[in-house]
Amino acid sequence: xxxxxxxxxxxxxxxxxxxxxxxxxxxxxxxxxxxxxxxxxxxxxxxxxxxxxxxxxxxxxxxxxxxxxxxxxxxxxxxxxxxxxxxxxxxxxxxxxxxxxxxxxxxx
Numbered sequence: 001x002x003x004x005x006x007x008x009x010x011x012x013x014x015x016x017x018x019x020x021x022x023x024x025x026x027x028x029x030x031x032x033x034x035x036x037x038x039x040x041x042x043x044x045x046x047x048x049x050x051x052x053x054x055x056x057x058x059x060x061x062x063x064x065x066x067x068x069x070x071x072x073x074x075x076x077x078x079x080x081x082x083x084x085x086x087x088x089x090x091x092x093x094x095x096x097x098x099x100x101x102x103x104x105x106x107x108x
Contacts (some may be wrong), residue, residue, distance in 0.1 A: 008079055015072040022068055026061040029054055 032054045034041075045051045 005079075008075070012072070012075055012079060015068065015075060019065065019068050019072055022061065022065045026058065026065055029057045029061060033058070 033051070
C-alpha cells in the first residue's frame, strides 16, 4: 500500500511540475503581445500574423493549463480520499466534494 501511495504522490508532483512548465510557457507567450489589446489596435492589425499567432498560442496554452489543472486537482482529491465532483455526481453521491480535510461543501 505504501508503494502505491508513494507512486501517487510522485505522480502528483509530476503533475504540479507540468502545471508550472505550462504556466511558464503561457506567460512567455503572453509577454510577446503588446497589452492592452484595444478595438482600434485589433482593427488596425487584423491581418498581422505577428499578433494573431501569439494570441492563438495563448489560447492553446491556456486550454492546456486548464485541462492539466483539472487533472491535478482530481488526482489531489483522490489522494485526499474524496471523489472528484464529476465522479460524485455520476455515482449519485450528491455532489459533495472538497479536498481540504474536515471541510465539506455541497455543490448544487
